[in-house]
Amino acid sequence: MIPDYDFSDTVVCVTGAARGIGLTIAQAFAATGAKVCLNDIDEAAVEQATEALRREGREVMAFVADVADPSAVERMFTAIDQRWGQVDVLVNNAGVEPVSSILDHSLADWQRTLDVNLTGTFLCTQQAARRMTGRGGGIINIASIAGKSQPLYLRSAYAASKAGQIGFTKEAAREFASYGVRVNAICPGVIVTPMTEHLRENEAQMARWRSEIPLARLGEADEIAQLCLWLASDAASYVTGAAWHVDGGKNMA
Numbered sequence: 001m002i003p004d005y006d007f008s009d010t011v012v013c014v015t016g017a018a019r020g021i022g023l024t025i026a027q028a029f030a031a032t033g034a035k036v037c038l039n040d041i042d043e044a045a046v047e048q049a050t051e052a053l054r055r056e057g058r059e060v061m062a063f064v065a066d067v068a069d070p071s072a073v074e075r076m077f078t079a080i081d082q083r084w085g086q087v088d089v090l091v092n093n094a095g096v097e098p099v100s101s102i103l104d105h106s107l108a109d110w111q112r113t114l115d116v117n118l119t120g121t122f123l124c125t126q127q128a129a130r131r132m133t134g135r136g137g138g139i140i141n142i143a144s145i146a147g148k149s150q151p152l153y154l155r156s157a158y159a160a161s162k163a164g165q166i167g168f169t170k171e172a173a174r175e176f177a178s179y180g181v182r183v184n185a186i187c188p189g190v191i192v193t194p195m196t197e198h199l200r201e202n203e204a205q206m207a208r209w210r211s212e213i214p215l216a217r218l219g220e221a222d223e224i225a226q227l228c229l230w231l232a233s234d235a236a237s238y239v240t241g242a243a244w245h246v247d248g249g250k251n252m253a
């Protein structure tokens with residue numbers, strides 16, 4: 001049975017929310033009554049996603065910002081202040097995943113991956129946490145098995161950024177505990193989203209991958225969103241600084 005959450009007094013910001021896991025997380029929070037800011041760099045897609053939620057009667061706003069741009073991130077949190085006067089939950093979900101051998105990785109792609117996946121997490125966390133110190137809150141970082149326990153292949157910048165995100169999660173959890181701000185990371189396995197479309201096209205590779213997953217299938221975005229809801233809820237009141245595998249049992253460490 002899926003628990004019945006009520007986040008009606010809660011303001012949530014989800015980055016990278018125009019599609020995939022971020023959109024599903026935003027939809028899940030909005031469905032529980034939360035006020036949700038959907039952030040993305042893709043203006044048309046995030047406006048469309050937000051409008052669809054608005055038509056369902058959800059209280060939502062779109063904010064177009066590159067999470068790696070400090071002034072754009074600051075403007076986003078000021079806009080949330082002006083609209084709702086608080087922020088209670090931040091989900092750092094925006095991410096990019098370039099595919100390249102280390103031997104010829106461009107410095108620009110390496111740097112951009114760290115900027116979006118890791119520095120973006122820092123910048124949004126800093127803005128959100130400054131607003132949470134007086135009232136508590138929750139921060140959830142969408143990392144990856146790639147940063148914790150599962151080397152992928154040709155994804156060195158991605159794995160480095162996700163490992164960094166997990167280290168940052170633990171530091172933030174330690175630092176913010178006394179403010180009542182809990183910080184956790186989620187480490188998904190392969191989830192069915194646009195990001196993994198190119199992987200899923202290779203049926204032989206997918207069959208091999210599935211054969212190593214005890215639950216014998218790929219994950220769905222809603223299976224990440226459900227853990228986000230739980231981590232943000234009072235049911236998880238003693239949980240902070242953890243990095244949660246959601247990967248069908250592929251990694252059990």
Ligand SMILES: NC(=O)c1ccc[n+]([C@@H]2O[C@H](COP(=O)([O-])OP(=O)(O)OC[C@H]3O[C@@H](n4cnc5c(N)ncnc54)[C@H](O)[C@@H]3O)[C@@H](O)[C@H]2O)c1
Pocket residue numbers: 015016017018019020021022039040041042065066067068093094095096097116120142143144145187188189190191192193194195196
């Ligand atoms: N799909 C998977 O199998 C999987 C597995 C492990 C971890 N993850 C992580 O989950 C998160 C979401 O993945 P997804 O599969 O939904 O990806 P996706 O590519 O489908 O969606 C990512 C979204 O982030 C947005 N984005 C990219 N750069 C941005 C920036 N600089 N500022 C704001 N928004 C930006 C994109 O426009 C897009 O809408 C990522 O952090 C990813 O690394 C995904």
